[in-house]
Amino acid sequence: MRKLLILVGALFVVHVALLFVRPSGAAQPPAAGDALDIGIVFDVGGRGDKSFNDGAYNGAERAAKELGARVRFVEPGDGSDREAGLRLLAAEGVDLVIGVGFIFTDDLTQLAREYPNTRFAGVDYSVGSDKDGKVILPPANLAALKFREEEGSYLVGSLAALVSKSKKVGFVGGMNFPLIQKFEAGYIAGVQHVCPKCTVVSQYAGVTPEAFRNPGKGKELALSQYQQGVDVIFHASGSTGLGVFEAARQTGHLAIGVDADQYAEAPGYILTSMVKGVDAAVFDAIKRTKENTFKGGIYQFGLAEQGVGYVYDEHNKALIPAAVRAQLEQIRAEIIAGRIKVPSSR
Amino acid sequence: MSNAPQQQDTAVRMSGIEMRFGPVRANRGASLEVARGEIHALVGENGAGKSTLMRVLSGMYVPNAGTVEVSGRDVTGWSTARAIESGVGMVHQHFMLVPTLTVAENVILGRELTKGGQLDRARAVAEVRTLSERTGLLVDPARMVRDLSVGEAQRVEILKALYRGAKILILDEPTAVLSPPEIEELWQVLRGMRDAGDTIVLITHKLDEVMAISDTVTVMRQGETVGRVATRGTSPADLARLMVGRDVTLAADMAHHASTTAGAHQQEQGAAALEVRDLVVQGARGVTAVNHVSFSVRPGEILGIAGVEGNGQTELIEAIAGLRAPRGGSIHLGSADVTSMAVRPRGDAGLSHIPEDRHERGLILDFSIADNLVLGQQHRFRKGALLDHARIAENATTQVATYDIRPTDSSLPARALSGGNQQKIVIAREMSRDFTVLLAAQPTRGVDVGAIEFIHAQLRQAREAGKAVLLVSADLAEVLALSDRVAVMYEGKIVALLPRAEATIERLGAFMTGAEHAA
């Protein structure tokens, strides 16, 4: 027992000594001041998905570099931490609090009411409607950053159909719910637009948020689709999509990334990515905060606003013939002009 | 290598050994000197520190103080690996064999012979066979260990030690699991080894063994060495006095007394208090452990069941106690058929049970003495759903005083007590309840001489009070000392049921090994 006591003492001394170590690069905890303070709360397990959450991260990092914003990131541990994270930031008096993901909708609404002097923004905030179908606007200090994913999906749908040799293309969704169904609806409509005879194999990884974090399931679905003759798959499934890419690499087929440019995940097998300008939207919200032009309300980012789009650069040029590229740009223009109506639900 | 000639005759010299485990001092300056080529008995009550001292010698423990010399070389604090290298081997009470390997594989385990990376089985078998024949430790090297009898398994343990080159062999209570003929065989082997120049240290608390086999005796008491005498110059009574620190009555002396009084008790016979009819019980792995057994015990009688362990005694007792469902036959307490009753109603019907394994069954080691004193009686010590702690404490105070349980603080966990005092808790609990039939399974196993005396007196008292006692013991002397009638179990059957007067060690020994069949 005495040995144990000595051990306790020794450990304690070492610990106390370490408390005073201050590495040269150590950050000071953020304090109130003139600087632009931004707080971002990711979804549970969201960081590192290489798509949606990381998009928000990149936007914030850019703001830090270009606008001198001081950004704090919070990664919740469980469901009740989402509100706690938002509240922590709001209580500290940061200038803008951003919640990344539709699941923050309720908490953001409530906190925006409680902290009328703090600005809030919700990426993919889901705008509700009342009994008569009228849109319920978010509070005046809350910006709902929404994307017309269906428009971008329409373009990559057309692209997939144009490059497909088997005339069979696939879709892998994450959680089966309206937001992801938008991707699917746009994608299918895009396919049908250029190739009415093409078939689309469409599958979801699940019905819970877990479905966005399950690469194993993604690979399983993709392999079975490729087996059925599908030669291009578009995924909208968070990190589940990493499994789709793995399947593409393994079988030598093509896949389409989502949210961010995912070329690097499987170079040579990524036809393109349907990029969702989460980074741009987040950067924009931070910029407006800095310039004091921030206003609540619903912000829609579509093709016209360059909030969505597809990647065409030196990496994937070889995969997309010039004629196809021209046709896609034509479709883009028609959507922006309103001549093509893109459905947002099945 | 020392030049001093006197040291060359000394195989082991340990002095001033201190071994502490937390607050417990298992060895307090203990010493031991063993001459080369002798059989040295290390005796003492349970908890006297014999096993601890030997574990220090074999490298399992590093002593807190003191020195250990082997063949004149200071080896204090060495490891088991070094001890084995230097020819010190220990055979433990509990076998450490792999049941699914063969004898040869077990013997060579840890120093496997290989040929091109593969186990050289043929050579292993040959080497083990040679060793077995040379030492007289006869056992077929190709057999699976799980098929061996306990006696054979022990031979494998000894072979294992010898195979590793043991010149100094330590045996910890080797006879606990052996029948008299097997014990005799073991003695032959040990004498042969001694005559070949090996040194043997034998840990035991059975004085007849000491007298039968050893050359020199070291006696330990409470962690200290209290005497070292030549066997020829001492007597069991002297040794017992050294062990306990006072005069004791030995079981062997009582045997005669018991047999003369037994007749008187049998006169008082009435209806059976416990009757077992045609009982069949399955043991582990579905083998029939108790095979159509019938007997009865009358009030005021002790029926002793002798036999080598593992011949169905455990299963028989468990079936009677309600811990194991029989496959056939019936069990009666007085006029009540209790065959399918649960444990608690059997207790309420008058059954008391001293189980053979107090560490697994008889006690909850982490419970207090007081709580253990009501185990199985908890439904009698309650107020509604609550336990009546006041009465439990009161009961503890009474029992601790009546049965001389030490230490007397009944809030201590049972784990903190010596084996003898632990057993006293069990005895106190089972004897103080209202009962007509007492099952006493190995009631004195691992208990010191003083406590044995006490427990035997309790069992006799129960008989005087008109209780029916069923005694199961691997210790033949105990069975003979206490019983009015003696039964022998062999391979699940009662092969003999003799009045005490006709039961001699020789006859019983023959029955125990299956050499003779009667009944």
Added chain:
Amino acid sequence: MMTREKFEEAVLPPVVALLVAMLVGDALILLFGQSPGAVYRMLLEGTWGNAYGLGQVLYKATTLTFTGLAVAIGLRAGLFNIGAESQLAAGGFMAAVVGLAIPAGVPALLLLPVYFLAAALAGGAVGALPGWLKARFGAHEVITTIMLNFVVLALLNYLISSRFKVPDTLHTRELASGRLPRLDAFLPAFHGSAANVVLLLALAAAVLVGWFLFRTRAGFELRATGLQPAAAEYGGVKVGRVWWHAMAISGALAGIGGLNYVLGYKGYYEEGFATGAGFLGIAVALVGRSHPVGIVLAALLFATLSQGGLAVNALVPKQMVDVLQAVVIIAVATSVPEVRRLLRGFRRSNDA
């Protein structure tokens, strides 16, 4: 009476474990180029340093106390209940489903027993099943409770997403009646924190569990079974029955923990409302040495780490706190006798 030695034996191993964990934390923080002193200070300020932080700690500790007690009841009976996660979810779910059928305006005090019963029954049923399987068929509870986690959580997912959820969310409608007040209703300083009066239920549960384990005959028999099943059997205890009863009580305790979120915080059931709280309950029970007082303290510790992890998130990644928790668990697990006994139990059952 606790002697000094006994006290040290009970308290020192967790303290050493905690210190080891803190040292590992120091190393990690340095690895991220931050100052341990600053991070720990921030951690404390964000938790015990202000009423809101404290409220969050209390909220999290409430759920953890329930799951910790649940696991502890199992441990005391010699069973390793890995299923608190799904028992907790089932309890919360059932309370919400029952609540959806209740009209507005019914007093909360009147409804509490109803919700309580719903949560306890649902959690208890999920717990009792593995207990019964063990008693009846000898199925190892570790395997069955783990498997049941998958089954139950998947079933709840399905029910929520197919029948009960409000569109575009993962939760049910809000309950019309029976929500319990938050602490800020009495102490305004707690404003915004999720801490609520279920906290009192948790404390009551801890007292009750202690009373049950150490004062009642059933508790005596449960502990006996956990320590030495053979001896309990010998003492007239029906071991199989104790097993499934213990698992049922264990599950019920975890299930009641679901009320903390459903009645006390949000007023609805949400998919994944307390992810990990069930598993963390195992750590709480082990660190708390399966004693109600220890469990309440351990729940506060883990709640502090969890909330503190959010607070220091600006300086170090959240994973650091996860690692810290894991180190506490490992360090305690290797030093606590209960764990050693469990391991011994596994070995024994392997031998048989």
